[in-house]
Amino acid sequence: MKDIIAKRIKSARTLSGLSLRELSEKMHGVVSHNAITKYEQGLMMPDSKVLLALAHALSVKPDYFFRPYTVNIENIEFRKKSKLPKKEVSAIKEKVTDSIAKYIELEQFLNISSNFINPIKNIIIKDGDDVEKAVDSLLTHWKIGFNALPNVIELLEDKEIKVIELDADENFDGLSGWANDSVPVIVINTNFSIERKRFTALHELGHLLLSFQSDLDQKLIEKLCHRFAGAMLIPKETVFHELGESRKKISLSELIAIKETYGISIQATMARARDLKIIGNDRYIQFCISVNRNENLKKEIGFGQYVGKEKSSRFKQLLYRATAEEIISMSKAANLANQKLATFRDEFIEI
Structure with missing residues (x-):
C-alpha cells in the first residue's frame, strides 16, 4: 500500500503540472516540499490530515491515492517532435494513463475482454x-x-x-x-x-x-x-x-x-x-x-468543411450500461467519469 500511495501522489502532482515547492505552497505549508519528496519515494507515509490536504490541492478524491495500478502504457509516441515543455508532456501521459485505467476497470465490471488482432503485422x-x-x-x-x-x-x-x-x-x-x-x-x-x-x-x-x-x-x-x-x-x-x-x-x-x-x-x-x-x-x-x-x-478557413461527427463515445456508453444494469453505483459511475455525482445523475436521467 505504501508503494501505491507514493506512486499516486507523484502521479497526481505530475497530472496537475505542479513542482514539489508549488504543491507545498498550494497546501498552505501543511507539509514541506522535502516531506512530499519522501512521500513520493515511499520513505514516509502521509497521515489522514496530509492526504486530505493533498487531495484538495491536487483536485482528486482521497480514494485516488489508494487505487491500485492496473495499467502500464508502453511505446508512447508523439505525432511529431513536441514543442510542449517536458512538464506538460508528463502531465498528458498521466492523464492518458488515468483515463485508460478507468476504461479498463469499467470493462472489467462488464466482463468485457479485449483481444485486439493486428491483421497487417506481417507486412x-x-x-x-x-x-x-x-x-x-x-x-x-x-x-x-x-x-x-x-x-x-x-x-x-x-x-x-x-x-x-x-x-x-x-x-x-x-x-x-x-x-x-x-x-x-x-x-x-x-x-x-x-x-x-x-x-x-x-x-x-x-x-x-x-x-x-x-x-x-x-x-x-x-x-x-x-x-x-x-x-x-x-x-x-x-x-x-x-x-x-x-x-x-x-x-x-x-x-x-x-x-x-x-x-x-x-x-x-x-x-x-x-x-x-x-x-x-x-x-x-x-x-x-x-x-x-x-x-x-x-x-483551410473558408475552404469547405467535412460535415460529420468525430467524438469518442464508447466509454460513456459502457458507463451508462453499467449504471443502468446496476453493476456499478451512481457514485462509482460519477467517479469513473470524473464528474460530480449531481452532474452525472442529471446527465444519466436525460439518456
Missing part, C-alpha cells in the same frame, strides 16, 4: 508502396471498403482500440501506445478541426499497426504514417477515380469537394496526389508555397 513496410498495400489489406480485412469513412473514431473503437480525447495545447497533436502490452491506445487533441482529428487518429493507427523495416529512421517513419493516414481516408483507387491518374493542375474546387466528401484536408489530398504521382513534385512544391502565403488557406 514489412520499407516504402510508400508497401503502405498502400497494407492499407488495401486492412480495408479488406476490416470489411470497410474503399469509400469515405463516415466516422474514424467510431471505427477505431469498434475495432477495440481505445480512443482518448484531451483538451490540450495546440502544440500537441496526438500520441499512441499500448496499455498492459496488449490494448492499443490512441490519443488526440479535441480542439482541432474534424479533418485534422481524423487524420491524426489514423496517423497514430499507423504507428500501432505498421511493421517498419528495422533500418528506417524516425523521419521516414513519420512520413510513412502520414501516407497511411491519407490512404485510409482516400485509398489509391478512389483518388484515381476522383482526380485521374495524371494531372498538370488540380482546381481548388475539386479539392474542396473531396474534403467535404472524404473528410480529408486539401493539403493532405495534394500530398496524396504527389505520392501517387498524379502531379509532379514541382507542382506540389508550388502548391505548398501558395498555401504558406495565404493564412486562411493554410488553416
Whole structure:
C-alpha cells in the first residue's frame, strides 16, 4: 500500500503540472516540499490530515491515492517532435494513463475482454508502396471498403482500440501506445478541426499497426504514417477515380469537394496526389508555397468543411450500461467519469 500511495501522489502532482515547492505552497505549508519528496519515494507515509490536504490541492478524491495500478502504457509516441515543455508532456501521459485505467476497470465490471488482432503485422513496410498495400489489406480485412469513412473514431473503437480525447495545447497533436502490452491506445487533441482529428487518429493507427523495416529512421517513419493516414481516408483507387491518374493542375474546387466528401484536408489530398504521382513534385512544391502565403488557406478557413461527427463515445456508453444494469453505483459511475455525482445523475436521467 505504501508503494501505491507514493506512486499516486507523484502521479497526481505530475497530472496537475505542479513542482514539489508549488504543491507545498498550494497546501498552505501543511507539509514541506522535502516531506512530499519522501512521500513520493515511499520513505514516509502521509497521515489522514496530509492526504486530505493533498487531495484538495491536487483536485482528486482521497480514494485516488489508494487505487491500485492496473495499467502500464508502453511505446508512447508523439505525432511529431513536441514543442510542449517536458512538464506538460508528463502531465498528458498521466492523464492518458488515468483515463485508460478507468476504461479498463469499467470493462472489467462488464466482463468485457479485449483481444485486439493486428491483421497487417506481417507486412514489412520499407516504402510508400508497401503502405498502400497494407492499407488495401486492412480495408479488406476490416470489411470497410474503399469509400469515405463516415466516422474514424467510431471505427477505431469498434475495432477495440481505445480512443482518448484531451483538451490540450495546440502544440500537441496526438500520441499512441499500448496499455498492459496488449490494448492499443490512441490519443488526440479535441480542439482541432474534424479533418485534422481524423487524420491524426489514423496517423497514430499507423504507428500501432505498421511493421517498419528495422533500418528506417524516425523521419521516414513519420512520413510513412502520414501516407497511411491519407490512404485510409482516400485509398489509391478512389483518388484515381476522383482526380485521374495524371494531372498538370488540380482546381481548388475539386479539392474542396473531396474534403467535404472524404473528410480529408486539401493539403493532405495534394500530398496524396504527389505520392501517387498524379502531379509532379514541382507542382506540389508550388502548391505548398501558395498555401504558406495565404493564412486562411493554410488553416483551410473558408475552404469547405467535412460535415460529420468525430467524438469518442464508447466509454460513456459502457458507463451508462453499467449504471443502468446496476453493476456499478451512481457514485462509482460519477467517479469513473470524473464528474460530480449531481452532474452525472442529471446527465444519466436525460439518456
